[in-house]
Amino acid sequence: MAEQMPKVNAEFGSTPVIEFPTPEAPKGLKAIELTEGDGPMVRRGDTVTVNYHGVVWGKDTPFDSSFDRHQPASFGIGVGQVIKGWDQTVPGHNVGSRLVVSIPPEYGYGSRGVPQAGIGGDDTLVFVIDIISTR
Template sequence: MADQMPQVSAEFGTTPVIEFPTPDAPKGLKVVELFEGNGPMVRRGDTVTVNYHGVVWGGSEPFDSSFNRHQPASFGIGVGQVIKGWDQTVPGHNVGSRLLVSIPPEYGYGSRGIPQAGIGGGDTLVFVIDIISTR
């Protein structure tokens, strides 16, 4: 599976650079732990603080990036405050981990997408997520 996933350069805490191996995204929801942290494990219902960088599969410009804003984001995880792809992949990983997540439309923004953000209906989303804290 990792060979179908994008390559990510840059270390935890720095803005990632994402390179796509193929024009076609892998099927289904995929997560690769690029770096395993040694902090507490994130559990459903926790409030997590993360830095993230999101691009459409094959794209180069982020549709959203807390790294670019220099402002981490905090929200409840596993409770419907974010897209399903996040709710199902972030819990179970430790603080200090860097994740690479490929999210098909049914776990993201569906067939409508978010055109104003540059996300088309049917787009697969790719996020690099650094887990900063959980409580």
């Protein structure tokens, strides 16, 4: 699976640089832990604080990036406050981990996408997620 996933610099806290191995995204929801943290494990129902960088598969420009804003985001995980792809991949990883997640539309924004953000209904999303804290 790793060979199908984008190549990302693994250093926790560094601004993500993403290289796509193929024009086609892998099928299904995929997550790879690039760096394993040694902090507490994220559990469903926790409030996590993360830095993230989101792009449409194959594109260079992020549609959203807390790294670019220099402002981490906090929200409940596993409880429907964020897209399903996050709810299903972030729990089970430790604080200090860097993940790269490939999210097909059915686990993202669905067939309507988010046109104002440049996300089409059939776009696969890629997020690089640094887990900063959980409580």
